[in-house]
Amino acid sequence: ALHTASVVMLGDSGEIGSARPDAGGAARGLGRIRAGISVATGSIHALFSDKRLLAFSFLSGLVILFLVLAERWNLSHIDSSYAISNLITIPVSDSYLIVFDLRLFLIEAICLSGFTLLLAALVRYQNARNTAMPITVHRAFSETGRHAGSLAALSITMAFMATVLLEIVSQNQVTGMIVSAISHAMFWLPYAYYFVPNGIFTTLFFSFQMVVANAVLFLLALYVVPVMVLENKGLLPAIAGSFRLMKKTWREVLGCIVVFGAIVMAVAAFGLLIGQSPALLNNDYDFFLQESRGQLMMMAACYGFLLACGVLMALGATVLGIAVTDLYACGKPGNTPPAIAKAVPAVMEPHQ
Template sequence: MTENASDKNQKSLGWCPMEQNFIKTPVYCIGDCYDSTEINSGGGEKKNFRIKNGVIIAKKSIQTLFQNKKLFWFSFIAGLIILAMFVLEINLMSLADSHTYWTLGYLQGLLFTFSIELLAFSAINLLLADLLINLSLAKTKGYVDLKLSLSVLKSHFYQVFGWSFIIALAGTALYTVLTHSHLYTHIYPWFASVLYIPFIYYIPDIVLSAQNHIFIKIIISSALFLMTLFTIPGIVLENKNIISALLSSFSVFRKALIEIFGCFLIFGVILFLISLPEFFISLTPALVGYDYHFFSVHHFEMTTVCIIFLIGWWVFITSVFTVLGIAVHKIHYYCKTGIIE
């Protein structure tokens, strides 16, 4: 019996000879199987189109956060995690009676750095995993179910914690090498002076020092966290082990790099705009002709401005965490279907 091309196409599409309609057989894969021509196509026009898709994903992620107020709980918890890191850093500095706990000794410095990294990454990764599970459940249930998502998260706890342990080791190694390099000794004084002035006149220096060290840890760990953003979905949404999820994250980067660039470009621009007040606050000494009497006379007003900015900036960072999680969920879905939800 011979079979023509039309028959083959009908069978491959799920056509049943006993029915006059097609049977829909969804394709759901993330590896090398992508059915979206936009993802696989090249060319300047297509690249511009794909960047636009990334911008749309960023916009829809922000809209999702404000449309579903329960998601702000994830931002609130992320803020508590950062606050815990902040308090821990201050206590360690107070213990060392210095602006860095490394004065306690090299081994102690390694131990404290790893402990902070492990606690932070474990908490953030578990929170991200719970957020992704919630977003997936919301698609089927129509609303966020925090209790149900936590019960689902239990089955992925060890995989998520294992990944957190790995990147905590990597983050500790990066932080230790970079902060003990000659380059760091030249960059940090400039970096600190930019962030300190004029905050140093109104806020205890140990508080600013703790903030700076946490900020540096976040910058150093940002590349690792970027890997986390696309590894955790493989663990919690596809039930993959750490190695398979990591390979999936590389595949997502390779297939949707332009969309990811467009999406993160929008977040970067927003972050830059939010950070602009710090630039103007830092110009205060120059604007008043370095008249330090001004700072004592207007101590209360300037202290209020500085504290409001610092609190506002950290609130923004915690909101970005939730938006990033939403964006990753949308990119994950887009990579599989070619559809922006």
């Protein structure tokens, strides 16, 4: 098969890097990483250029809010009968090891079903935009209903894995030390976090762990939903297809990681700045305790940061959905997403 070679100018106009096979391969590799960067930045731009996409972010925010409220209810209804009726345990010496929490599984199943449904509808909507045959948000959700069985199977599978993962993390010494270290780094004595009823802070702590676990699983399964929805495949064939797509587009994925990773690191750095604020103020703890000084300001900063993180997660879920739809198109011969066609024209060689 004939392929269009990448042309990269180096110095003089007559010096063409693709004349050497190794230079051409390197240029194509870098071009595909740049294409991934274009996919990431293009997905952010698309979110704000098409206001209807904000509907997906709003619904994602509602799912996150449900998770927090459901976990608040769960924690407030733990009594002496909880372990008997909701936990699957294994006796260990004088204690027991929790292997499964039925309430946690139910919360995860509902939340992940919501996220999976939103991602499937978003993939359908964005794919229609890419093919110049746009559809409404309502129609995108209606067409997603055809794949309800496969999407439900994926959601239940991820919910089961998330429940087991959270139990392992919460009861393992190594992971417990890691979580504790991160918690102390991000929330080291900014007293504003503690000037609310203890139940609220506990709810936010455990909800954050659940959101992180869900995000990790969703990133691992991100390619599954486009294959399922756009190729009308069941769960197992979609998982197999997602591995093939990942193999074809891993360089573009690296480009996306550069952009999205930079955003995550910036947010983490800001959180670290708040968490380490006592040390930055020479351990002047009275500043955080007195209303006449910094207590109210720190409360606004701390909880404003948490609210901003929630909004960013809702927007980020939509951005990732747009990006993965474009990455799916990258892995299909003859398809070039608009984000790449505009920014990096004629850079990528068709995938083998």
